[in-house]
Amino acid sequence: MSPLWTFLPLGLAVVSAGTPWRFRGLSLSVGLAGLAWVALGGMGWASGWGAPYLYLLLLGALTLGLAPYLPAYLALHPREAHLYALLIPLFLASMAGVALTSPGFGFLFLWEGMALLGYFLIALEGPNALAGARAFFLASRLSGAGLYLAFLGHAHLGADWVWAGLLLGFGVKAALFPFHTWLPQAHPVAISPVSALLSGAMTKLGLLGLYQSQHWFGPPPPWVGWVLLLLGLSGAVYALVRGLGEEDLKGALAYSSVENLGLMLSALGAYFLKPIPLLLGAFFLHQVAHALFKGLLFLGAGTLAERRISHLGGLFRKAPELGALALWGMVAGAGLPPGPVFLAEWQLYQGLLQGPFLVPLAAGALALVGALALYFYVRLFGLAFLGLPRGEVEVYRSQGMHLGLGVLAGLLLLLALAPGLVLEPLGVRTYPNWVLLTLLGVLAGAFYRGLLRRPMRVYGTWDCGFHPLTPRMQPNGLGFAEPALRLFPFLRLQVGERPHLEEPLAEVYPGMGHLYARLAALVQTLQSGSLHLYLLLQLLTLVVVLGVVLL
């Protein structure tokens, strides 16, 4: 049975984009496609048809959450809504297509098409998104260049060159360390559903590609594993530290994506060094969990009119249902126990500790990542949702949006209760997480009710007997992170009237753009328009060709 039938609803979505009931049609058909992918992907993964089906499952789950959310969200953007309604189904289809095709020209065509659609989706946001869209575009050029090197050259070049190309091609998509800067530039500027898709699903295609490459092009040389492990972990630490100083809520979430992708890359790298099933379990479980919780958080951020952390605050009391969903997403995202991300990290730790040579030391880096992630998510949730409100923030509420968030949160809970859905085909087992989750839930609930029954008085927060507390007395986004940022000297932090955090790696993509322009200018000198020069060039070419042929 060809999996192509699952693309049919998306065709309907594209057709319905031009009709008056486009939103309802979009929701329905995208939801159908999501259901079909979840069903097909679940069946395929359970019966061992390979990693692409897990990817299909992941994409389908994310799409299920997106389907009820999209119409309500797009109604807030009436001007570009029809374009989004046209592009998003195409983007979904291209991602699923990339996952299912085998390497070759079809793959490259879909890969570039996906990159182009992603670029359009980001650039649609208007002039503010220009820098981000440009960075995304350059990153996809770089990624494409790597893939051409690997795909076209694998018959002629050695494994080292092919894998260098694959690392560049798929690694840039998966935000490998020094090339990750496109991600925090591009993802926050796109609209929230697109950010959720880019961060939750598209980046995973790089990981999937790297994993599948060992079946396509043969096993990687050992240096590939080391590069993935080292760059993955350095990227995770770097992204968390930089993200701690990020003021934009979605920007911070994008840095957290770089962290999570770094952990997945290091899991894959360690697996290349020593194939332990636990590492593969960490690699795949983390992908699904990350897609779900990051989708939940990005879509949740989309319901807020204000995204600067230092201007939020007290949202939990204003929108308790959103607060509860975000809290669950952030507990999961911080890698804390009952959540599925912890299960993945738990396997990664064990896999690393059993690794060869000095690999066990990477567990220390992983512990640092865990502690930083804790700090990072306390900052995000605590400053945005708790405390006194720092300003008037509009929260868009609609049933569809809440339904979408609820679906993703529910799927995340399902994954925490039954991680075997992902892990069973790999033959990996975890401790019984559902026992822990149930016990914690029941006991916490009992304590909570018990405490509410105890005599209580509602009163103001203690203010030392001076003037009453004002919201400005709470630390702002940079103030909360400052003590931790001082520990890491690779970031330059300026405090004072205009606090500012510099991004030392910000120049990677603009620099590449300049280089590309210089190269183009050099080539342009050949096109002088002078007939004499062209004739000379022709003669030279003839001489060279004859020389090569005759000698």
Add this chain to the structure above:
Amino acid sequence: MTAALALLLAPLFSGSVKWLKARLTQRQGLSPLMEYRNLAKLWRKVWIRPHTTTPVFLLGPILALLGTVGALVLLPVLPGPAFKGDFLLALYLLGLGRFFQMLAALDAGSSFGAQGSYREGVVTVLAEPGTLMAIAGAILLGDGFSLSGLPELGVENSLVLLLALASLALALLAEGARMPVDDPTTHLELTMVHEAQVLDHSGPLLALYELAGSLKMLFYAGLMALLLPGFKPLVFLGVVVAWVLALAYLETYGVKLRYLRLPDFLSYNTLFGVLALLGAVWRF
């Protein structure tokens, strides 16, 4: 089992430290058993809910306690559940408690709570990697990849285990909010870390926090007891007594480090952790 024992011991532990500190400064001091009555009194009291707060304010103390108890359940001083990789779950359950404690501190909307919260975050970032590497080093030398298979201090593994013990001792001071890192008796905003977070919690909420605080220290003491040879429950009691003496001495004659000097202090924790793990990998 271990958790039940620790729950019984925890008030006595913190009570004795307070009593001994009082005696060392020539004061009478309250009875070491006072802490039990104190907890019972706190549980009965009316508690104050700041008007800015959300359910997270209550979840803070609840999950701080549940997380610590959960970690203690996995600690095989007395027999309990054990499985591959349980040490990671135990450490991360402590992390869960810390996460909610930090959030609850932010919930009151005052600058104190927030200060305590980010300082706790910095201490965690500094202390966590070394602690984990120390335990991982000991686990690698043992069998079964679990806390129940930890090796005991002997001649052939002395280097790794001594380094791990040293690292855990420093972690106990940092995570238990004790002297060179935090001054548990102060209410001065310049110095407090743990106190600042619990400042707005009163009555039964404070009781849960106090219990969780002493239980956390017993967890680290229990980990150290697992690495020492002998009948585990007795060794555990011995380690606890040793810690009561050490803490009282340290907090009477020592000073709190300046906040900016913390990285220097905790770098030893990381260093010992790295060396312990290296030693375990290369089988020194």
